[in-house]
Amino acid sequence: MHSEEISAREQIRDRLARYTIASDRADYEAVSLCFVENGTFKIASHDELIGRREIANTLRSWAKSRGHGERSDVFQLHLLGISLIDYQKDEARVTTYFQGFSEIGPDHVGTYNDHFRNTDGQWLIARRVAIIKWVNPASRSASKIAERNSEIIESGR
Numbered sequence: 453m454h455s456e457e458i459s460a461r462e463q464i465r466d467r468l469a470r471y472t473i474a475s476d477r478a479d480y481e482a483v484s485l486c487f488v489e490n491g492t493f494k495i496a497s498h499d500e501l502i503g504r505r506e507i508a509n510t511l512r513s514w515a516k517s518r519g520h521g522e523r524s525d526v527f528q529l530h531l532l533g534i535s536l537i538d539y540q541k542d543e544a545r546v547t548t549y550f551q552g553f554s555e556i557g558p559d560h561v562g563t564y565n566d567h568f569r570n571t572d573g574q575w576l577i578a579r580r581v582a583i584i585k586w587v588n589p590a591s592r593s594a595s596k597i598a599e600r601n602s603e604i605i606e607s608g609r
Contacts, residue, residue: 460575464537478515480511530553531550532550536548543578545567547564549563550562554591559588561586563585
């Protein structure tokens with residue numbers, strides 16, 4: 453492994469951490485800056501979000517609807533697990549396992565399936581597909597996630 457690849461892998465891991473911490477802090481502007489300008493984000497069977505502005509506005513709206521960032525008794529905390537990084541010079545395919553916790557304890561688990569791109573020396577997300585594999589029935593989002601995610605889980609994607 454060459455120093456360029458080692459550096460890219462560390463920058464990708466840093467970007468994953470920045471995204472996760474910003475999301476947990478309900479800082480959706482910072483979340484959107486983890487994407488290329490016209491980046492895309494797909495969660496379960498929702499329509500694909502396109503561009504930083506739509507990503508920030510939609511995630512903020514979803515968070516607000518479940519009280520995240522609005523109430524002191526509501527929180528979310530995501531822990532990232534292993535990341536498999538398939539590095540290809542100025543692009544990388546990355547699969548990362550995650551666990552989500554909330555005020556009820558374990559809330560949901562899944563994978564982020566990302567396409568990163570080196571853009572002006574920064575490794576940013578060009579496309580993210582988040583797949584939720586399990587949701588706690590007591591989760592504030594359980595019914596919404598289960599409805600929207602059922603066909604993806606069933607298909608094994």
